[in-house]
Amino acid sequence: MSLIQVRNVAKVYKRDTFEVPVLNNLSLDIPEGEFVALMGPSGSGKTTLLNLIAGIDRPTKGNVVVKGTDISTLSESALAQWRSDNIGFIFQFYNLIPVLTAFENVELPLLLTKLSRAERKKRVEFALAVVGLGDRMYHYPKQLSGGQEQRVAIARAIVTDPLIIVADEPTGDLDRTSAEEVLTLMARLNSEFKKTIVMVTHDPHAAQRAHVQRHLEKGDLV
């Protein structure tokens, strides 16, 4: 049984009076330990699909089952708890909290756990060491380069040791070298830490680092 099962999912956005169908009866299976790249033109529904898998949006029809849990049936608060337990998020624009240091940003998801202060510190330091920023812990986001910010965001995504990492165009805003670093890091998370990764990208070069590439076209997988 696949870790992630997307079953006959449809998503329709309502805008004022008319409806925008984004995904049509889409099904997708992602086995545990996979590194999948979702590709496709702008507006094809990549982000939408990723959001459904990550439990930050709900399908209009169909189910998303992750590790046996049908997350489309969970209550809002149960879903929030589920995300914090199972998913690590990486965004195109890093989305760090500007008033918090790298350390505090990475610590953020751990504040929702019962871990002690000392335990949290150990984990945060480890995560920052993994992304190679052990020496930038007390820098604020604006004191870091884009690539470094994204690595902090990756540290934040892995610090809770989630099952799945979702990344929406993680290199979309980075220069070549930084993008390369980030992709190498993600490949390492997959191979070394056995994370299942779903990555949306425009960049064919980035997609090559994944094992599997899936293409979306107007809301359908092709």
Add this chain to the structure above:
Amino acid sequence: MRVLKLIFKNAFRHKLRTLLTVLGIAIAVTAFGLLRTVYTAWHAGLDMAAPDRLISRHSVSFIFPLPYAYLDKIQRVPGVEMVTYANWFQGVYIDKNQFFARLAVDAKTYFEVYREFLLPPDQYEAFKKERNACVVGETIARQYGFKLGDVVNITGDIYPGDWQFVVRGIYQRRDETVDGTQMVFHWEYLNERMRTDAPGRDGDVGWYIVKIADPNRSAEVSSQVDALFANSRAETKTETERAFQQSFIAATGTIVTAMNFLSFVIIGIIMLVLGNTMIMSARERTREYAVLKTLGFSGGHLVGLIGGESLLISIAGAGVGVLLTFPLVEVFAAALPKGFFPVFTIEPITLTLAVLSAITVGVTASIFPIQRALGTRIVDGLRHVG
């Protein structure tokens, strides 16, 4: 609470904006404190009013005198324990900016009825014995340095002429709410001078103060007194001391009522100042709140985060404002003519109200931003650019 640090950091994200907001709240709280202090000072007279005292005055206006002959008749009304009387003498002491009540009173009974003025027996005796003796309240005694044996010169206006009074007594106040700014002297002395200087004005009494046995019967006794003089040349209007002072305040206190109203307008202004800041912040942080929700933070966390920040700012503002209120009231009191208000202090209730208002404002100002943060779906919040 683990998000406490984030509350602090958020509050000081835009240092200038936060500083201005805190300052705005502080100024408003100070203005509130000052206005309320003036308001409560104005009303202090009401709290001093004794329930067992009636004031009987001319039915047309307090400025028209009543005949001295009424004294006997009022005394005989059932339920009346004791009657005393007073005239508003006014006059000028030093200059026109020295406000304190100067009254011609019945030396034999005035202090019997006004038990809250504590006068040592020997001073009381000395006062009663001497025609032109006077008694001053401890507050003005302190202010003007009056000592026993001092001569106080007053230039008459309502009662023209030069007047000299010898201080034979200084009364203490029974408690904080008692007026310590009265100067009283013999009505007899005034009356004698009127008899020679202004015949026709002798025998005038400003108002009678009627001490009654049972405060619950004040209405009954009042109407009995008034009935005595119905259809006479000088009809009376008798009411409780509190009602009397209330009517006095009503006549002069429109501005004070406006002040009371303004003090609440100010709370509205604080609300807008803080509300504006919080709404701006919440707008800017739409995406951050969505990120926090994505990471698994609950609605309760966001409520704490936003509400906490709002409260932090409002309480900081209230704190600064309260601290500023003390020196400001002092400055204001110094600028006022001396004795303008018998009691002019910052009441604890004023400060409590100010702080409570600030807290209410803090909570209220965060309602809209919280609603917005909770109501925004994660996917929309993440797409927000701002």
